[in-house]
Amino acid sequence: MNSNETPRVPNGPTGAVGPVDSSRIPRYAGPATFARLPRLDEVTAADVAVVGVPFDTGVSYRPGARFGGNAIREASRLLRPYNPAQDASPFALAQVADAGDIAANPFNINEAVESIEAAADDLLGSGARMMTLGGDHTIALPLLRSVAKKHGPVALLHFDAHLDTWDTYFGAEYTHGTPFRRAVEEGILDTSALSHVGTRGPLYGKQDLTDDEKLGFGIVTSADVYRRGADEVADQLRQRIGDRPLYISIDIDCLDPAHAPGTGTPEAGGMTSRELLEILRGLSSCNLVSADVVEVAPAYDHAEITAVAASHTAYELTTIMSRQIASARGE
Ligand SMILES: N=C(N)NCCCC(=O)O
Ligand SMILES: [Zn+2]
Numbered sequence: 001m002n003s004n005e006t007p008r009v010p011n012g013p014t015g016a017v018g019p020v021d022s023s024r025i026p027r028y029a030g031p032a033t034f035a036r037l038p039r040l041d042e043v044t045a046a047d048v049a050v051v052g053v054p055f056d057t058g059v060s061y062r063p064g065a066r067f068g069g070n071a072i073r074e075a076s077r078l079l080r081p082y083n084p085a086q087d088a089s090p091f092a093l094a095q096v097a098d099a100g101d102i103a104a105n106p107f108n109i110n111e112a113v114e115s116i117e118a119a120a121d122d123l124l125g126s127g128a129r130m131m132t133l134g135g136d137h138t139i140a141l142p143l144l145r146s147v148a149k150k151h152g153p154v155a156l157l158h159f160d161a162h163l164d165t166w167d168t169y170f171g172a173e174y175t176h177g178t179p180f181r182r183a184v185e186e187g188i189l190d191t192s193a194l195s196h197v198g199t200r201g202p203l204y205g206k207q208d209l210t211d212d213e214k215l216g217f218g219i220v221t222s223a224d225v226y227r228r229g230a231d232e233v234a235d236q237l238r239q240r241i242g243d244r245p246l247y248i249s250i251d252i253d254c255l256d257p258a259h260a261p262g263t264g265t266p267e268a269g270g271m272t273s274r275e276l277l278e279i280l281r282g283l284s285s286c287n288l289v290s291a292d293v294v295e296v297a298p299a300y301d302h303a304e305i306t307a308v309a310a311s312h313t314a315y316e317l318t319t320i321m322s323r324q325i326a327s328a329r330g331e
């Protein structure tokens, strides 16, 4: 069946090409795009481009996040078109499309970082916001470089068990533990609005925290989320972010290993997927210009627990972007 004949969810006045209609084609049939959305080459232009970055050469422990994007796409077959938590139909409010994968050299991190930045430049240059499916956390640096070229230094909300502001590993500057230190050094982040959420676990030393604070980060630990609750945390984050252009980077290891076993550097005592999703919903009024979900490593997953959590996370992020696009159109 070619794409013109594929029955799709009717999408009302915007005319956006929506997901394959799962009441007519079973949701487990056919190739997996994110949420069964059209491919980028099946639409005239995308407002939000969902793009995979199958790259994991920057990891310090278990490899395998190169397979994360496709695992998230597979798990996303069960997403439905209306998001009651944000009272929005994200794929009707804006044209969301699956832009496929960015090819990155697995044997040369510097070259990979350059090609990810160039591919992101193309997507952002076409007018789309990016919803990136990683890949290890190294990829956040070239994505942020590209976003900053378009918007100037952006606010960053970073969900992670880890700080990812370490300096180098084995002398390497570009790794999954270092992207946000590089980003601050490069002046591509708005240092008045940088937050980690979900951090926990042992560090190399107390200096890690001192260095991180000097870079400008505020920290909401996973224990803070547990004690204060998702609504209060979201309110506080929203105040810090204001109307600045915002980038959200979500390392799936921000979740407890019970909620996300399929990841490379798991740490006990993390957030629940409910807490993560609720915090994101509390940020629905923010000007989210692009986002990533990284570090899904399906080889360590069971029953798609991690990939399902990641697909719902990307769905909430996509909904925030679509709502923003619709409200910028004056709706
Ligand atoms: N999972 C990410 N992004 N970073 C973890 C780095 C922790 C470490 O190797 O010590
Ligand atoms: Zn992490």
Ligand SMILES: [Zn+2]
Pocket (backbone or CB within 6 Å): 137, 160, 162, 164, 176, 251, 295
């Ligand atoms: Zn990370």
